Amino acid sequence: MTLIRRILLRLLTTAITLFGVAVIVFFVIRVVPGNPVAMMLPPGATDDDIARLKALYGLDKTIPEQFLIWLGGVLHGDFGTSITTRQPVLSLVLSRLPATIELSIMALVIAMIIGGALALTGTRKRGTKVEGTIDVTNGVALSVPDFLWGLVLILLFGVLWPIFHISGRISPSIDLPFSTNFYLFESVLRLRFDIWADLVSHMFMPSLALAIPLAAIIAQLLKQSLKETMHLDYVTLARTKGYDENHVITREALPNAVLPTLTLIGVQFTFLIGGTVIIERLFSYEGLGNMAIDAVINRDLPLIQGIVILFALIFTAVNLVVDLTYAALNPRLRNG
Amino acid sequence: MSFLTIENLNARVGTAPILRDVSLSVEAGEVRGLVGESGAGKSMIGKAVLGTLPTAVEIESGRIVLDGEDLQALKPRDRRRVIGAKAALIPQDPLTALNPSRRVGPQITNRLVDILGWTRADAGHRAAELLDEVSIPDPERVMRAYPHELSGGMRQRILIASAFAAEPKLIIADEPTTALDVTVQKQILRLIRQMQARHGTALLFVTHDLGVVSKVCQSLTVLFGGMVLEDTRVEQFFARPGHPYSAALLAATPKYTDPDASLTPVPDAVIAGVEAEIEAHDRMHGHV
Amino acid sequence: MADARGLVKRRAGARLWLSAGWLVLLVLVALFAPLLAPQDPLMQDLFAARLPPFWASGADPNFPLGTDSLGRDVLSRIMYGARVALSVALIAGILTCVIGSVLGLIAGYFRGWPDVVISRLVDIWMAFPPVLFSILLIAVMGTGLGSIIIAVVVIDWTRFARVIRAEAMSQGAMDYVASAQVSGRKRFSIMLTEILPNVMPTIVVLLTLEMGIAVIVEAILSFVNLSISTDDPTWGSMIAEGRLSIHQAWWVLVFPLIALFLTVLSLSQLGEGLKDRFDPVLR
Numbered sequence: 001m002t003l004i005r006r007i008l009l010r011l012l013t014t015a016i017t018l019f020g021v022a023v024i025v026f027f028v029i030r031v032v033p034g035n036p037v038a039m040m041l042p043p044g045a046t047d048d049d050i051a052r053l054k055a056l057y058g059l060d061k062t063i064p065e066q067f068l069i070w071l072g073g074v075l076h077g078d079f080g081t082s083i084t085t086r087q088p089v090l091s092l093v094l095s096r097l098p099a100t101i102e103l104s105i106m107a108l109v110i111a112m113i114i115g116g117a118l119a120l121t122g123t124r125k126r127g128t129k130v131e132g133t134i135d136v137t138n139g140v141a142l143s144v145p146d147f148l149w150g151l152v153l154i155l156l157f158g159v160l161w162p163i164f165h166i167s168g169r170i171s172p173s174i175d176l177p178f179s180t181n182f183y184l185f186e187s188v189l190r191l192r193f194d195i196w197a198d199l200v201s202h203m204f205m206p207s208l209a210l211a212i213p214l215a216a217i218i219a220q221l222l223k224q225s226l227k228e229t230m231h232l233d234y235v236t237l238a239r240t241k242g243y244d245e246n247h248v249i250t251r252e253a254l255p256n257a258v259l260p261t262l263t264l265i266g267v268q269f270t271f272l273i274g275g276t277v278i279i280e281r282l283f284s285y286e287g288l289g290n291m292a293i294d295a296v297i298n299r300d301l302p303l304i305q306g307i308v309i310l311f312a313l314i315f316t317a318v319n320l321v322v323d324l325t326y327a328a329l330n331p332r333l334r335n336g
Numbered sequence: 337m338s339f340l341t342i343e344n345l346n347a348r349v350g351t352a353p354i355l356r357d358v359s360l361s362v363e364a365g366e367v368r369g370l371v372g373e374s375g376a377g378k379s380m381i382g383k384a385v386l387g388t389l390p391t392a393v394e395i396e397s398g399r400i401v402l403d404g405e406d407l408q409a410l411k412p413r414d415r416r417r418v419i420g421a422k423a424a425l426i427p428q429d430p431l432t433a434l435n436p437s438r439r440v441g442p443q444i445t446n447r448l449v450d451i452l453g454w455t456r457a458d459a460g461h462r463a464a465e466l467l468d469e470v471s472i473p474d475p476e477r478v479m480r481a482y483p484h485e486l487s488g489g490m491r492q493r494i495l496i497a498s499a500f501a502a503e504p505k506l507i508i509a510d511e512p513t514t515a516l517d518v519t520v521q522k523q524i525l526r527l528i529r530q531m532q533a534r535h536g537t538a539l540l541f542v543t544h545d546l547g548v549v550s551k552v553c554q555s556l557t558v559l560f561g562g563m564v565l566e567d568t569r570v571e572q573f574f575a576r577p578g579h580p581y582s583a584a585l586l587a588a589t590p591k592y593t594d595p596d597a598s599l600t601p602v603p604d605a606v607i608a609g610v611e612a613e614i615e616a617h618d619r620m621h622g623h624v
Numbered sequence: 625m626a627d628a629r630g631l632v633k634r635r636a637g638a639r640l641w642l643s644a645g646w647l648v649l650l651v652l653v654a655l656f657a658p659l660l661a662p663q664d665p666l667m668q669d670l671f672a673a674r675l676p677p678f679w680a681s682g683a684d685p686n687f688p689l690g691t692d693s694l695g696r697d698v699l700s701r702i703m704y705g706a707r708v709a710l711s712v713a714l715i716a717g718i719l720t721c722v723i724g725s726v727l728g729l730i731a732g733y734f735r736g737w738p739d740v741v742i743s744r745l746v747d748i749w750m751a752f753p754p755v756l757f758s759i760l761l762i763a764v765m766g767t768g769l770g771s772i773i774i775a776v777v778v779i780d781w782t783r784f785a786r787v788i789r790a791e792a793m794s795q796g797a798m799d800y801v802a803s804a805q806v807s808g809r810k811r812f813s814i815m816l817t818e819i820l821p822n823v824m825p826t827i828v829v830l831l832t833l834e835m836g837i838a839v840i841v842e843a844i845l846s847f848v849n850l851s852i853s854t855d856d857p858t859w860g861s862m863i864a865e866g867r868l869s870i871h872q873a874w875w876v877l878v879f880p881l882i883a884l885f886l887t888v889l890s891l892s893q894l895g896e897g898l899k900d901r902f903d904p905v906l907r
Binding site: 159 | 889
Binding site for chain 2: 127232233234237240252255256
């Protein structure tokens with residue numbers, strides 16, 4: 001199968017998946033009890049007022065009709081208007097997205113650094129107590145989800161030894177000179193390392209909580225495939241050429257052992273992004289997930305729809321990127 | 337003066353001995369066969385010299401002297417350097433002996449550049465020259481190829497070229513033709529012999545195949561259960577084997593002159609005899 | 625090396641027993657909570673608010689693990705919270721397991737259009753952020769034990785369906801299944817008598833893991849105040865309350881967190897231990 005056909009097929013299944021997500025979320029939230037429109041009006045509003053407002057949000061039509069109208073809008077880039085804030089859903093969502101992207105990427109980087117370091121150390125010290133300790137630690141880190149790690153981190157570094165912020169994205173006293181919401185990236189670009197440090201000090205705990213389970217998965221899988229690779233003849237051959245153990249592990253074994261880990265990181269990264277919802281809540285971090293929970297509590301239907309679709313879009317995009325990276329990194333696929 | 341000398345080498349896994357007082361030597365420019373059935377410890381000797389023993393194997397005692405340097409006395413780092421500069425390995429399976437994620441060229445030149453300090457350009461010329469010498473057409477193209485694009489025979493040629501790249505004084509060939517099909521086997525054997533003769537390299541040829549020994553080697557060492565049974569010249573061995581096990585092994589090998597002749601497996605009585613010898617040896621050295 | 629492996633095995637055995645021990649203790653506490661709990665878990669007493677645990681100065685021995693900001697006894701609430709946690713773990717875990725496994729078996733063994741439909745559904749489900757999905761479901765269905773159980777089933781059936789589908793597929797390709805089919809038996813009965821027993825070890829392992837996940841989902845939902853009614857003691861609502869008063873009364877967060885942590889860890893260690901036990905059977 002050619003690469004182009006493969007990509008086209010992927011885009012088609014992605015489109016079907018996104019449509020499925022849209023249908024499900026649309027119909028599920030239309031069953032929500034409680035009348036969001038009534039909450040928007042002052043007490044004493046007449047039935048007429050309610051009807052007028054319903055008509056404004058299109059809530060007076062049948063559900064399939066509402067869906068078609070909404071879908072038509074989405075295809076034109078219009079995700080509707082938030083009921084609680086009365087702002088366009090798209091701009092609301094896009095204003096929060098950078099915070100969540102920065103948090104997720106920081107978590108991914110931390111997970112790769114910790115996981116990679118543990119895998120390399122475990123391989124270097126295979127058969128020793130060090131490897132045993134790493135295995136046990138991995139086992140615990142893997143069994144406990146990010147939500148609990150978040151709470152543990154709050155206790156350890158927010159209360160017991162308060163060296164990091166455990167609430168918010170940035171200190172409120174800081175005057176923001178930024179033109180985008182990618183604060184972390186922009187602070188580096190503008191060389192405002194004072195702001196950068198404040199951001200990192202806020203982000204470190206939530207991103208570490210997200211990173212711990214993934215780091216353990218990476219460590220486990222990478223170590224296993226490294227150990228398998230270390231038995232192969234080309235590794236032995238490199239040893240006889242005079243290379244030391246560190247070179248043999250990082251230069252000969254690692255490039256080949258990393259591929260299976262990479263595909264796994266793709267799937268796991270979508271889980272990690274899914275985890276931002278509750279972690280952002282836990283750390284009062286002003287990202288998309290926190291906004292999503294507020295939207296559910298406030299019964300803000302258009303906003304919920306928009307956020308869920310955006311998450312689905314991110315998940316499928318991540319999977320696509322991982323597949324393409326895998327193809328680009330594997331010489332056998334590249335030329336074959 | 338021997339280029340490689342192994343003296344009274346003892347190794348074990350846990351409490352089980354796998355090398356028992358092994359002594360052998362390879363003269364400069366000599367081809368010595370190291371013969372035994374699987375599990376006889378023949379590959380272990382090659383690995384002990386090159387320093388690639390599995391971690392479970394522990395060397396108890398003995399000396400390995402390569403070109404006047406006592407390898408066991410060296411620090412690990414120095415030992416690696418000495419091996420890298422003076423010895424090389426032709427591995428068994430060409431399909432797994434080249435790193436699949438790297439191009440072929442750097443895999444030939446990396447030792448020259450990283451360990452021996454050549455310039456990249458010099459090493460590249462040298463690699464092309466060697467590939468030409470092992471009859472690989474269009475060396476420049478092959479050096480840019482990934483291993484999976486080449487046939488098994490090609491890859492074994494590349495590995496041979498790579499082994500000779502640094503003009504080592506000793507090459508250990510670990511069953512280099514076992515993984516290849518028969519027609520390719522013959523070419524590869526001839527090539528190894530030619531290269532060895534041209535470069536004057538000493539060669540320790542690990543094999544289970546006495547037919548191969550008769551074609552390639554000048555002398556041979558017969559192993560069983562990690563113990564040397566016989567150490568002799570090839571003509572002498574084929575004319576008059578010096579150990580009952582050697583004779584039985586010879587009888588169990590197909591003759592090229594008469595491949596259909598019925599073969600006699602090594603008789604149980606002979607095996608029992610060798611095992612008694614090993615037991616006696618272990619008792620004498622305090623292993624029970 | 626052999627010794628190191630033996631040590632790892634012994635340690636794994638110890639972990640398995642410790643995990644089982646904690647779970648048995650938890651079941652007993654949940655069953656006999658009314659007898660064991662020192663206080664009424666709902667009783668508020670603002671004069672006894674934020675009492676520290678027994679070893680700290682100013683503690684009241686009637687409230688061994690201290691009280692929360694409304695003066696409710698932390699230990700008693702943890703004991704009653706175990707009831708909710710274990711009910712969700714058992715009921716939601718088993719329901720998810722049955723539904724997900726049946727769909728996985730059908731997709732993996734029958735292939736064809738059921739497989740296409742189920743696999744497509746799994747793909748769609750994988751594109752939902754699970755936490756958000758469960759919160760949404762609770763918002764739709766209203767709070768309560770039943771809603772939580774349904775939410776767990778709805779968000780997590782894919783976990784079983786995916787794995788069991790792959791296993792059923794590889795089992796279905798084996799010779800013993802082919803010979804059963806040649807004998808003319810109904811495909812459905814082959815699925816139940818030939819395939820199911822062979823994927824059973826995987827199902828059991830996944831079930832223990834799922835129980836841990838169900839406990840977490842319940843805690844997360846109570847944390848965002850969407851679980852059972854707000855008065856009922858659950859570990860999640862205790863954690864939510866503890867998070868708010870963390871600088872004034874850390875014990876309100878710490879003790880339910882420890883209970884939750886140990887329970888989730890024990891369930892997954894139990895799963896891992898069972899996996900090791902089953903391993904020779906699987907291979």
